[in-house]
Amino acid sequence: MEKFEVAIIGGGVGGLTLALRLAQNNVKVLVIERDQNPGKIYKGELLQPKSLYHFKEMGIEEKIVDGSLALPTIHTYELKQNMRGTIEKSMYIPLHYDRLKTTFPEARMIPHERLKNIILEEAKSYEKFHYWNPAVFQRFTKVDEKRSQFSRASIKKNKEEIEIEADFFVGAEGRTSIIRKAMKQNLVTTQYNHHFLTVTFPRPENYLEARMYASHKSFIGIFPLPDNEVRCVMLIKPGDYNKMKKEGMSAFTEPFIKFEPELKDYVTQIESWKKIQLMVPIRHNIHEYVKGNAAIIGDAAHAVHPMAGEGMNLAIQDGAILGDLLGWMYEKNNLNPKNLKMFEKVRKKRADRLSLLSHFSALGYAWPFRWYQFGRMFALKRFERHPILHYKHMLNISGVGWWAYTPMDVLRFFGPSSMYIKPIFNKRSKRAIFTDEDDYPWRTK
Numbered sequence: 001m002e003k004f005e006v007a008i009i010g011g012g013v014g015g016l017t018l019a020l021r022l023a024q025n026n027v028k029v030l031v032i033e034r035d036q037n038p039g040k041i042y043k044g045e046l047l048q049p050k051s052l053y054h055f056k057e058m059g060i061e062e063k064i065v066d067g068s069l070a071l072p073t074i075h076t077y078e079l080k081q082n083m084r085g086t087i088e089k090s091m092y093i094p095l096h097y098d099r100l101k102t103t104f105p106e107a108r109m110i111p112h113e114r115l116k117n118i119i120l121e122e123a124k125s126y127e128k129f130h131y132w133n134p135a136v137f138q139r140f141t142k143v144d145e146k147r148s149q150f151s152r153a154s155i156k157k158n159k160e161e162i163e164i165e166a167d168f169f170v171g172a173e174g175r176t177s178i179i180r181k182a183m184k185q186n187l188v189t190t191q192y193n194h195h196f197l198t199v200t201f202p203r204p205e206n207y208l209e210a211r212m213y214a215s216h217k218s219f220i221g222i223f224p225l226p227d228n229e230v231r232c233v234m235l236i237k238p239g240d241y242n243k244m245k246k247e248g249m250s251a252f253t254e255p256f257i258k259f260e261p262e263l264k265d266y267v268t269q270i271e272s273w274k275k276i277q278l279m280v281p282i283r284h285n286i287h288e289y290v291k292g293n294a295a296i297i298g299d300a301a302h303a304v305h306p307m308a309g310e311g312m313n314l315a316i317q318d319g320a321i322l323g324d325l326l327g328w329m330y331e332k333n334n335l336n337p338k339n340l341k342m343f344e345k346v347r348k349k350r351a352d353r354l355s356l357l358s359h360f361s362a363l364g365y366a367w368p369f370r371w372y373q374f375g376r377m378f379a380l381k382r383f384e385r386h387p388i389l390h391y392k393h394m395l396n397i398s399g400v401g402w403w404a405y406t407p408m409d410v411l412r413f414f415g416p417s418s419m420y421i422k423p424i425f426n427k428r429s430k431r432a433i434f435t436d437e438d439d440y441p442w443r444t445k
């Protein structure tokens with residue numbers, strides 16, 4: 001029977017990041033991935049600064065920078081839409097990543113499969129990295145229920161059932177996780193009153209800004225990708241997908257052209273509804289990421305609403321942090337599974353906060369009323385105008401740090417922006433950035 005130190009179920013972005021980190025730490029790791037062909041469904045493409053920082057630690061940031069496009073600012077427009085459907089811009093709110101004083105003061109757009117390939121190719125250059133694809137994790141075959149100790153598992157590979165042994169098992173299988181079930185974790189699920197349509201299509205060479213357009217009853221986001229493409233997302237009511245499909249392509253392109261006439265000759269190049277994917281947003285949370293010698297990361301542990309572009313980033317950051325911890329455990333020859341709880345301690349709080357932040361961002365666009373849009377415009381403008389609120393928001397979504405919202409923020413929110421006091425801002429903002437000690441507390445043990 002083949003034995004590995006760590007077996008990872010799922011070679012998505014989270015599982016691969018974890019595997020690369022482990023291989024770099026000289027840990028014998030197996031990734032079991034079911035899908036042989038590049039994923040056809042759309043998954044996240046926006047890399048937050050903290051994920052870029054972790055890739056820098058792993059030595060692959062240059063390849064990622066070369067294969068992606070920088071977004072220093074997200075340009076948000078609120079639009080007035082009258083009864084006849086005519087649209088005019090009524091407010092512009094830019095949100096600047098470059099306010100952050102960090103290694104990467106920007107987000108980056110990269111095709112999901114390209115990112116996975118960069119990580120996978122790098123991992124393959126390490127002797128300790130093993131990749132079974134296509135292969136499917138079936139079930140655990142040896143479990144000590146009392147100690148939650150999982151020792152053996154059955155894998156289907158080349159139509160054969162193979163048993164493997166591992167010191168640690170990590171579930172990185174996405175939303176439907178077998179390891180999570182084996183850990184007997186119950187999901188707390190939130191559903192939303194809207195769906196999204198998403199598609200990529202060509203863009204003009206100089207169309208390089210991320211733009212979000214919202215009226216009181218519509219929302220579209222346009223995010224430029226490398227290779228002269230854009231990713232577009234459009235919010236719709238549940239049930240509208242089938243109706244729009246019956247109406248034909250114009251049901252998608254016409255509202256789009258109203259919001260962004262500049263892309264008229266490009267959006268009309270979408271050949272058929274087959275290219276447009278329906279996304280049903282969902283949020284789930286669980287109580288524990290670790291049980292005995294098993295852990296879960298990424299969407300297996302926490303699916304988040306896609307509005308703030310966090311899901312893929314949480315998976316990457318989980319992988320990087322757990323990889324460092326397991327690497328440290330092997331280096332120190334301290335394989336007590338209780339150590340895994342340190343991963344949960346670092347990551348759960350951060351993931352829960354970003355899950356909530358994504359949830360609130362989603363609620364901001366959830367109801368189609370003019371007064372609701374007015375409230376959103378007021379809030380967005382306040383966040384943009386006040387330097388501390390602006391900084392806090394960008395810091396918190398970037399993953400680079402966390403600066404908690406306080407009662408003082410309520411005063412900042414409603415008061416004049418002259419309440420900005422520079423020295424306090426500088427000192428406090430520095431403390432809000434996660435240090436290596438925050439990310440990897442075991443290193444100082």
Ligand SMILES: Cc1cc2nc3c(=O)[nH]c(=O)nc-3n(C[C@H](O)[C@H](O)[C@H](O)COP(=O)(O)OP(=O)(O)OC[C@H]3O[C@@H](n4cnc5c(N)ncnc54)[C@H](O)[C@@H]3O)c2cc1C
Binds near residue numbers: 045046308311
């Ligand atoms: C429609 C959609 C839109 C999204 N939009 C965004 C966005 O805009 N921004 C963002 O940051 N995030 C977005 N996300 C979320 C993001 O894609 C996920 O958070 C991220 O991919 C999670 O990574 P992961 O590695 O945890 O899981 P996944 O990427 O889901 O990878 C899991 C892998 O496990 C494999 N697997 C599953 N079961 C088994 C098994 N039994 N045996 C072997 N292999 C198995 C699967 O084939 C898959 O490759 C979106 C997700 C979806 C579904």
